[in-house]
Amino acid sequence: MSVTLDASNTMIGTANGAGLMLAPVGTAGPTDGSTAWPAGWETIGYVHEDGVTLALETENESLKAWQSKTALRTVITGRELTVEFTMLEITPKAMALFFDEDPPTGDASGFTLTVTSEGSANEYAIGIDTKDGDNVLRYIFPRATLAENGEISLVTSDFQGLPVTLSAQDQNGVLATIIKGAAAGGGAMAFGRTLPDPDSQTEPPTEPATKPAGKAKTGAAV
Numbered sequence: 001m002s003v004t005l006d007a008s009n010t011m012i013g014t015a016n017g018a019g020l021m022l023a024p025v026g027t028a029g030p031t032d033g034s035t036a037w038p039a040g041w042e043t044i045g046y047v048h049e050d051g052v053t054l055a056l057e058t059e060n061e062s063l064k065a066w067q068s069k070t071a072l073r074t075v076i077t078g079r080e081l082t083v084e085f086t087m088l089e090i091t092p093k094a095m096a097l098f099f100d101e102d103p104p105t106g107d108a109s110g111f112t113l114t115v116t117s118e119g120s121a122n123e124y125a126i127g128i129d130t131k132d133g134d135n136v137l138r139y140i141f142p143r144a145t146l147a148e149n150g151e152i153s154l155v156t157s158d159f160q161g162l163p164v165t166l167s168a169q170d171q172n173g174v175l176a177t178i179i180k181g182a183a184a185g186g187g188a189m190a191f192g193r194t195l196p197d198p199d200s201q202t203e204p205p206t207e208p209a210t211k212p213a214g215k216a217k218t219g220a221a222v
Contacts, residue, residue, distance in 0.1 A: 013051055016131035016138075016183075018043035020052060020085060022093070023125040025143050025171075033136030033181025041127055044097075045089030048161055052128055053084040054139065081168040081175045082147060083126060083139075086161040097124075098162040100146045121145060126166060131183055138179040142171040 020043065023029075027040040059078035062071035087094040092111045096103040100119035104111045126141040150163030168175040 011130065011132040011135055011137055013130050014132055015051075016129040016136055018045075019129050020044045020047055021127040021129070022097070023127065025123050025125050027125050029125070029127055029140040029142075029177070030138065031179070033138065033179060034184035036184075037127060037129070041125075042093070044085075044087055045091060045094060047088060048086035048159075048163075050086065054128075055082050055084070056080070057082070079175070081141075082165050083128065083141065083144070083168075084163070084165040086150070086163040088159045088161055090160065090162075094162055096122075097146065098149050098152075098164055100149075123169065124166070134183050136179075136181055136183045140177045140179070141166070141168045142174060142177070143169040145169055 021037060021041040022044055023041040028038050029041070030037055057080045058076060059080075060074050060076050063073045063075065064070070065072050087098070089108065091108045092103045092106055092113065095101075095111075095113050099113065099115045100122060101113060101115060102120050102122065104113045106112070123143055123145050126139075126144050128139040130137045144166040146164060147167035148165040150165075152160055152162060154160060
């Protein structure tokens with residue numbers, strides 16, 4: 001067993017391009033760190049600078065015996081995996097997710113959303129894509145539904161953010177798939193364009209400095 005510490009195994013949670021995607025349940029996701037997200041996945045848009053929070057809550061029950069004050073066994077009675085984020089773009093898709101309704105027709109320039117008393121109980125596949133250097137870490141929820149939504153603050157000093165928490169649902173015994181791998185070509189896809197890896201950039205060659213030729217001096221030294 002190795003006891004060596006390796007700082008290269010740590011990762012910062014920087015968005016890999018768009019970073020957060022939604023898709024219909026059943027949409028296939030990437031299987032490594034370099035493959036582009038397949039057709040059907042769409043970006044949610046900008047999210048709050050606090051980023052995305054994943055949480056796993058485990059419920060358990062302790063079983064005790066008559067002769068002991070401590071548990072003889074502990075059984076897991078429930079597990080909930082959630083993803084929390086605040087959307088910043090006011091689009092039909094974002095508003096429908098927040099209010100748990102079907103996306104209305106229209107686009108970000110104009111739409112009308114009707115909020116019903118029952119909601120729609122929509123389900124989504126969720127993809128989270130992060131990158132640190134040449135390492136990519138992806139979290140894929142094959143099936144999730146809205147568990148909680150926060151408050152929309154209407155103030156002049158901040159965005160009208162749409163905070164939501166989604167809960168992973170069992171999909172044939174799977175709550176999520178986590179993939180770590182190498183980035184494609186050392187660059188991150190960012191909203192349709194590839195960002196070059198700063199470590200791979202080289203300085204352009206420079207021409208050697210030459211001293212301009214001057215007129216030859218004539219005459220004897222005094």
